[in-house]
Amino acid sequence: MDTTRCSRRSWLADAASLACAVACAGALHGAAFAADAPKGPVLLSVTGALTRPNDNGAASFDMAQLAALPQTSFSTTTPWYPQPRKFTGVLVRDLLDAVGSKAGTARAVALNDYRADLPVAELVKNGAMIAYLLDDQPMPVREKGPLVIIFPFSDRPELRNAVQYSRAVWQLRSLELR
Amino acid sequence: MNRNIGADSGSLPQRAWLFVMVGVLSAVVLAVAYVQWRQYKLLDTAAHFQNDALGWSFSQLETEQLRLTNEMQRYLADPQHRGVDKVQLRYDIFVSRISLVDHPRAAGIMQDQMAYQPAMAQVRAFIKQADVVLGQPPVEPLSPANAQQLLAHLDALNVPLHDLSLGASHLLYQRATDRNLAVRQQSELGVALTVFQVVLLIALAMVVLRQLRTLTERRINLEALAASLSAARQGAEAANRAKSAFLANMSHEIRTPFHGMLGMMSLLQDSGLAPKQAVYLDTARESAHHLLTILNDILDISQLESGKLQVSPQTVDLLQLVHQVDSLMRAQALAKGLALRVDVAPDVPRWVRADPTRVRQILFNLLSNALKFTSDGEVALLLTNGAPGHIDFAVLDSGIGMDEPTQARLFQRFMQGDERPSRRTSGTGLGLQISRDLARLMGGDIAVHSAPGQGSRFTVSLPLASVGAPALSAADSSQAADAAVVRPLRVLVAEDHAVNRAYLEAVLEKLGHRGRFVTDGHAAVEAVQSQPLAEMFDIVLMDLHMPDMDGFTAARTIRAMAAPRGRVPIVALTADAFQISRELARDAGMEGFLTKPAHLPQLREALQRYGSGVTAFAAADLTLDASAAPLDEPTVLLDMPTIQDVSQALTPRKYSELLGRFLDSRSVVVAELRQAAAVAAHADLRSAAHSLKGASASLGLCAVSAVAQRLQSSTPHAPTHELMQLLDELDTAFERSVAECVRSGLIDATGDATGDAGGDAGGVRPPAARAPA
Numbered sequence: 047m048d049t050t051r052c053s054r055r056s057w058l059a060d061a062a063s064l065a066c067a068v069a070c071a072g073a074l075h076g077a078a079f080a081a082d083a084p085k086g087p088v089l090l091s092v093t094g095a096l097t098r099p100n101d102n103g104a105a106s107f108d109m110a111q112l113a114a115l116p117q118t119s120f121s122t123t124t125p126w127y128p129q130p131r132k133f134t135g136v137l138v139r140d141l142l143d144a145v146g147s148k149a150g151t152a153r154a155v156a157l158n159d160y161r162a163d164l165p166v167a168e169l170v171k172n173g174a175m176i177a178y179l180l181d182d183q184p185m186p187v188r189e190k191g192p193l194v195i196i197f198p199f200s201d202r203p204e205l206r207n208a209v210q211y212s213r214a215v216w217q218l219r220s221l222e223l224r
Numbered sequence: 225m226n227r228n229i230g231a232d233s234g235s236l237p238q239r240a241w242l243f244v245m246v247g248v249l250s251a252v253v254l255a256v257a258y259v260q261w262r263q264y265k266l267l268d269t270a271a272h273f274q275n276d277a278l279g280w281s282f283s284q285l286e287t288e289q290l291r292l293t294n295e296m297q298r299y300l301a302d303p304q305h306r307g308v309d310k311v312q313l314r315y316d317i318f319v320s321r322i323s324l325v326d327h328p329r330a331a332g333i334m335q336d337q338m339a340y341q342p343a344m345a346q347v348r349a350f351i352k353q354a355d356v357v358l359g360q361p362p363v364e365p366l367s368p369a370n371a372q373q374l375l376a377h378l379d380a381l382n383v384p385l386h387d388l389s390l391g392a393s394h395l396l397y398q399r400a401t402d403r404n405l406a407v408r409q410q411s412e413l414g415v416a417l418t419v420f421q422v423v424l425l426i427a428l429a430m431v432v433l434r435q436l437r438t439l440t441e442r443r444i445n446l447e448a449l450a451a452s453l454s455a456a457r458q459g460a461e462a463a464n465r466a467k468s469a470f471l472a473n474m475s476h477e478i479r480t481p482f483h484g485m486l487g488m489m490s491l492l493q494d495s496g497l498a499p500k501q502a503v504y505l506d507t508a509r510e511s512a513h514h515l516l517t518i519l520n521d522i523l524d525i526s527q528l529e530s531g532k533l534q535v536s537p538q539t540v541d542l543l544q545l546v547h548q549v550d551s552l553m554r555a556q557a558l559a560k561g562l563a564l565r566v567d568v569a570p571d572v573p574r575w576v577r578a579d580p581t582r583v584r585q586i587l588f589n590l591l592s593n594a595l596k597f598t599s600d601g602e603v604a605l606l607l608t609n610g611a612p613g614h615i616d617f618a619v620l621d622s623g624i625g626m627d628e629p630t631q632a633r634l635f636q637r638f639m640q641g642d643e644r645p646s647r648r649t650s651g652t653g654l655g656l657q658i659s660r661d662l663a664r665l666m667g668g669d670i671a672v673h674s675a676p677g678q679g680s681r682f683t684v685s686l687p688l689a690s691v692g693a694p695a696l697s698a699a700d701s702s703q704a705a706d707a708a709v710v711r712p713l714r715v716l717v718a719e720d721h722a723v724n725r726a727y728l729e730a731v732l733e734k735l736g737h738r739g740r741f742v743t744d745g746h747a748a749v750e751a752v753q754s755q756p757l758a759e760m761f762d763i764v765l766m767d768l769h770m771p772d773m774d775g776f777t778a779a780r781t782i783r784a785m786a787a788p789r790g791r792v793p794i795v796a797l798t799a800d801a802f803q804i805s806r807e808l809a810r811d812a813g814m815e816g817f818l819t820k821p822a823h824l825p826q827l828r829e830a831l832q833r834y835g836s837g838v839t840a841f842a843a844a845d846l847t848l849d850a851s852a853a854p855l856d857e858p859t860v861l862l863d864m865p866t867i868q869d870v871s872q873a874l875t876p877r878k879y880s881e882l883l884g885r886f887l888d889s890r891s892v893v894v895a896e897l898r899q900a901a902a903v904a905a906h907a908d909l910r911s912a913a914h915s916l917k918g919a920s921a922s923l924g925l926c927a928v929s930a931v932a933q934r935l936q937s938s939t940p941h942a943p944t945h946e947l948m949q950l951l952d953e954l955d956t957a958f959e960r961s962v963a964e965c966v967r968s969g970l971i972d973a974t975g976d977a978t979g980d981a982g983g984d985a986g987g988v989r990p991p992a993a994r995a996p997a
């Protein structure tokens with residue numbers, strides 16, 4: 047399971063890198079994130095216990111920066127859509143690697159001030175992803191965007207419970223690492 | 225057995241029960257699994273679709289509606305400074321919440337809430353209106369005027385959304401309660417099923433236990449049955465062994481009185497019977513002889529069965545053995561008018577290791593059978609070399625032959641080739657079985673080839689090892705004896721009867737010894753006394769009953785002499801085999817004891833044993849040859865084994881001469897006896913009878929010998945007419961013996977004349993024989 051997912055992830059990462067390389071003419075890639083401050087609107091800001099900030103002690107990401115990180119994509123059913131939907135984004139693990147954090151807990155805060163304290167180890171173990179594309183399209187706020195924490199519920203039936211659903215935060219705005 | 229059958233019939237429904245129980249148990253397990261699956265699905269669906277979260281979604285929607293209201297009021301309060309984008313964000317968040325409550329599943333859940341559909345329609349209408357200014361993209365920009373309008377609409381949503389929120393909460397409480405109830409019921413059902421399962425399991429265990437117990441019971445029964453069968457078999461075997469032993473003993477026991485009966489019949493025959501009576505008696509005797517053969521067969525079989533019969537191989541002259549068989553069977557063959565051909569292939573070894581008695585018995589059996597089943601033509605005995613180390617004795621006949629089934633049955637006990645009710649032949653049916661058992665005992669076998677009407681061929685194949693001719697006189701062969709003179713002995717023979725003297729002389733001569741003959745005890749004592757010491761006798765053969773001085777006195781007198789004369793070995797020679805005679809002889813100082821007729825082998829052994837100088841005097845007497853017919857058994861006129869032995873020892877010519885001389889003297893002897901009887905000279909009578917008994921026994925005239933024995937043992941006070949009657953019998957015995965001797969070619973027909981008296985027997989007397997009635 048892990049290996050197939052890994053290979054898929056690396057393939058998607060390659061594809062995303064390629065797309066990025068075409069779009070941004072090689073100006074951005076994963077390794078270049080740390081130094082640069084976000085140029086577009088900030089979608090996600092990560093604060094707290096991290097070692098590679100880019101924005102006043104926090105790590106802020108615009109769409110291009112998220113797309114420059116290792117990409118993951120999977121389809122899954124959710125309680126909120128009648129059909130399985132395809133989600134694309136960055137694994138929590140990859141995001142934490144990018145910001146250089148070994149935090150134990152992440153407080154996810156949504157646009158409507160919804161908050162959930164998430165144990166990082168479990169997020170990583172359960173393959174949690176911060177998705178910014180739904181069916182390859184950016185998500186507007188009306189569609190619970192722009193960011194969603196999503197789990198592979200279809201692949202892992204053990205995740206289909208209220209606790210995990212409550213950790214799938216929509217309209218994610220920021221992560222506070224502790 | 226009945227118990228087993230019962231267990232069998234009982235186990236069938238039991239097995240059915242077992243199947244039923246296993247079936248029910250499986251069904252219950254499946255039912256429990258189904259209940260649990262249902263429960264799982266119930267809980268899983270509830271969890272997956274976040275149904276429980278619907279209440280939260282409604283209350284979130286209500287909250288967002290209030291927040292949007294609040295934001296719009298702030299905007300209206302200060303349209304210049306308060307940006308449109310904040311209203312826009314709140315609006316978007318509000319819209320994003322609507323999809324969580326406005327979908328078919330939610331409609332399903334809320335179907336009982338009358339307010340749901342109108343409220344949703346109202347919400348959708350508000351969105352449609354709001355989207356004109358806040359949609360993506362907006363049709364026209366947000367202005368305080370249309371914001372005021374929207375706010376009024378939004379306020380109108382307050383009550384329906386709140387009602388829905390409450391209704392959903394209540395509904396969901398109800399649903400949770402219902403679900404809990406269902407889970408409880410299913411759990412109760414699961415528990416009940418599990419209890420049922422346990423009960424069934426216990427029942428199943430009991431059935432299995434019962435089955436096991438039945439099996440154990442059956443095994444124990446079987447073991448008991450096996451044990452009882454084994455015991456029964458052992459009992460049967462023991463009984464069979466006991467029966468065999470009994471049979472062996474009884475046939476032995478029966479034979480003794482049987483011999484007496486045969487003797488009596490023989491005497492009866494000689495007692496002057498009417499012709500009719502003689503015929504009856506003949507028939508009776510034939511039956512008796514047949515019965516005796518059967519008895520012998522049974523004895524052999526029982527001994528073979530009990531393993532008592534053993535073969536004792538010795539060096540045997542095969543040619544001589546065949547010759548003996550030939551001469552004994554020839555008479556039978558001639559009597560039936562059949563030719564008897566005996567052929568020995570030149571490469572068949574002459575000297576072999578074999579048990580002569582048993583080989584002879586087999587050949588007699590087969591030849592008797594062949595003669596029995598052949599009415600004309602010939603019977604042949606052929607000896608050839610068979611398989612390596614084997615000699616084949618083939619007995620062929622031109623008789624009735626046998627078909628295959630008969631041959632297959634042939635060697636079975638009590639089977640006879642001729643099974644017809646009116647069969648022509650008689651016999652025990654044991655002969656062939658005995659023959660085959662004997663052949664097998666010797667390591668060989670018997671095969672038969674035959675076809676109806678084409679005669680039969682029985683082939684006995686025996687592994688007889690070829691050996692060199694014996695160097696010493698150990699074998700019972702005259703030729704061997706001729707060559708086997710160890711050391712010529714000086715033998716003193718004290719014997720009053722001329723025929724015995726002649727016989728012993730011939731024997732001694734044959735054995736290469738030198739004999740000196742005296743006729744009474746006095747002469748014997750004198751001879752020992754007067755013999756020069758350098759030429760002292762090596763042995764004395766002492767007849768016990770002699771005129772003047774008997775053997776006992778003579779022996780005692782000799783023993784009284786000084787050594788070495790007094791130490792000369794003395795062997796008693798007598799016609800009576802009484803134990804008292806043996807003891808008296810031993811008391812008188814005699815070492816050995818020979819019974820007349822003293823056959824060549826016994827004489828040879830006695831001479832070797834006592835005359836060789838190594839005179840370690842054994843207390844044991846020389847054993848009698850078992851084949852020597854007892855003297856009191858006048859079943860036949862002639863004692864063929866003795867005649868065989870004697871004529872072999874002496875050569876047939878000499879025997880014939882001796883026999884002729886003895887028979888010629890019969891009238892004189894009988895006349896002497898009559899005279900003694902007439903004057904009541906009992907001592908003379910008994911002495912003469914004793915002589916006659918010994919001589920006739922030596923020559924194999926057993927009928928004569930038997931009557932002489934009775935004469936000898938008659939009491940001193942026996943009435944004269946009784947003695948005369950015995951003498952008449954003696955006459956008869958003599959005449960019948962003469963006739964028999966002539967018939968079997970032992971003497972010439974001319975010898976039948978009353979003829980000249982024998983040399984020592986005294987003067988010529990007129991014949992006193994009276995013809996039998």
